[in-house]
Amino acid sequence: GAGVSQSPSNKVTEKGKDVELRCDPISGHTALYWYRQSLGQGLEFLIYFQGNSAPDKSGLPSDRFSAERTGGSVSTLTIQRTQQEDSAVYLCASTSGGANTGELFFGEGSRLTVL
Amino acid sequence: AQSVSQHNHHVILSEAASLELGCNYSYGGTVNLFWYVQYPGQHLQLLLKYFSGDPLVKGIKGFEAEFIKSKFSFNLRKPSVQWSDTAEYFCAVRQGSGTYKYIFGTGTRLKVLA
Numbered sequence: 397g398a399g400v401s402q403s404p405s406n407k408v409t410e411k412g413k414d415v416e417l418r419c420d421p422i423s424g425h426t427a428l429y430w431y432r433q434s435l436g437q438g439l440e441f442l443i444y445f446q447g448n449s450a451p452d453k454s455g456l457p458s459d460r461f462s463a464e465r466t467g468g469s470v471s472t473l474t475i476q477r478t479q480q481e482d483s484a485v486y487l488c489a490s491t492s493g494g495a496n497t498g499e500l501f502f503g504e505g506s507r508l509t510v511l
Numbered sequence: 512a513q514s515v516s517q518h519n520h521h522v523i524l525s526e527a528a529s530l531e532l533g534c535n536y537s538y539g540g541t542v543n544l545f546w547y548v549q550y551p552g553q554h555l556q557l558l559l560k561y562f563s564g565d566p567l568v569k570g571i572k573g574f575e576a577e578f579i580k581s582k583f584s585f586n587l588r589k590p591s592v593q594w595s596d597t598a599e600y601f602c603a604v605r606q607g608s609g610t611y612k613y614i615f616g617t618g619t620r621l622k623v624l625a
Contacts, residue, residue, distance in 0.1 A: 420526045427611060430533060431615070436520075437580060437613050437617060438517075438616055438617035439555075439601060439603075439615035439618075440602065440615075441612060441613070441615070444611065446611060452612055454612075464620045466572070470623065472588070489555075491611075498543060498545065498557075498560045498562065498605075499545075499557045499560070500545075500547075500555075500557070500613060503554060504554050504555070504556040508580065
């Protein structure tokens, strides 16, 4: 597809279960970002990948959160032992990277509900 | 650490009213500035961006923003809003070098009454 694709669009899980959220960026985009959107909290930066560089993980809220990007393309965000406060919309964005690029292209998001 | 403040969380306007949404950031170096919009049920999309040059930038749908370096501000404006401008607006900042991390504000929900 032409845009950023995220799956699943909705995920309901029980507290304590692990979840995986997938992001397929725009082809050719070297930079990929994960954000968390909660009501009243705006977009909270989680992690970003730029090419082959080490990812910037400074926004991950706890060691239950991890992400990887395989082959410089698809990324998976994993949340282990989910808690109710993890309920949010998880957004993925990509861009072509580099100093002069600007526009982040966002996916539709994955809405996670932890019961 | 960088931060972005959007002081107006909810704004309600009548059609044809003028709009100004505030955005302030905390970072002393070179910055790139953005406004994104999220219409109901849609994904976030870029309204406008500032990198350098003329501090008054124009974006899509009649929006504009002014970068005032001395005030660390990048306020969004539109002279006459329409019902279709009902959306959530996010300001974002990226350092001009060294990192490509975008920091977003908490957003402003705008409701335009027809």
